[in-house]
Amino acid sequence: MSNLFGNLNNDGLEESQDRLGGFRVLESGPYLVTIMAAYAGQAPSGARSVTLLTKADEGGAEYRETTFVTNKKGENFYVKDGKKFALPGFTTIDDICHMTTGKGLAGQSAEDKVMNIYDPDQKKEVPKSVPMLVELLGKKVTLGILKKLVNKQVKNATTNEYEDTADSREENSIDKVFHYPSNLTMVEARNKIQEPKFFAQWVELNKGKTQDRRSIKDGQGGQNGRSGRPGAPPKAGDSAAKTTSLFG
Known part of the structure; x- marks a missing residue:
């Protein structure tokens, strides 16, 4: 076995807080899933990722998402006002790891496993060996998944960057992670809160709703959508000392 992400940890980072903000698009809501695969990848830019393949316990819907846990420099944080904050993608995957493996x-x-991975050159899925995070396999976790309306993008031939167009499409993304079976968030667990509060607030605000994240709406420029923030979540500054496993 190897440890691919041993250099990525929370040391020196500001603690995260609870914030709301081939496959069919799922409706927004909480989904209890079993992790079928979790493997590492790297973009041509150098940014590192983890791809999750899960299956919902109710209905059996499969969900796949690739989440970037570092930037192009291989850092799992960004700096704001002189403070280091974890990248949202890193927080998502790190929370899943803590909640399922402690x-x-x-x-x-990680162990090398063969998965069918999409090859952009062949324009189809082909068997490839990938570094699999084996301890996550078969574990259950509840994912707060959002359904979003976004602009389709095209590559600018001059700048080589992808830009929004007036056309729209629907997509999903993981917005929040909840421990199974307690429904606690990492922030609540760090604060030694026994009864989950944020889960019900998140569900009330998001279930069945589509968030409009388009920058161009009906051919006109608009504001990017943002997740909401219900109630007053536990403050990260009040957290207790970190332990190996916060969920017993």
Whole structure:
């Protein structure tokens, strides 16, 4: 086994807080899933990722998402006002690791496994060997998944960057992670809260709703959508000392 993300940890980072903000698009809501695959990848830019393949316990819907846990420099944080904050993608995957195995992404071991991965050159899925985070396999976790309306993008031949167009499409993304079976968030667990509160607030605000994240709406420029923030979540500054496993 190898440890691919051993250099990525929470040391020196500001603690995260609970914030709301081939496959069919799922309706927004909480989904209890079983992790079928979780493998590491890297973009041509150098940014590192983890791809999750899950299956919902109710209905059996499969969900796949590739989440970037670092930037192009290989850093799992960004700096704002002189403080280091974890990248949202890193927080998502790190939370899943903690909730299912009792240790973060940096502590996960990997084994080479063969998966069908989409090849852009061949324009189809082909068998490839990938580093699989084996300790996550078969574990259950509840994902707060959002359904979003976004602009389709095209590549600018001059700048080589992808830009929004007036056309729209629907997509999903993981917005929040909840421990199974307690429904606690990492922030609540760090604060030693016994009864989950944020889960019900998140569900009330988001279930069945589509968030409009388009920058161009009906051919006109608009504001990017943002997740809401219900109630007053536990403050990260009030957290207790970190332990190996916060969920017993």
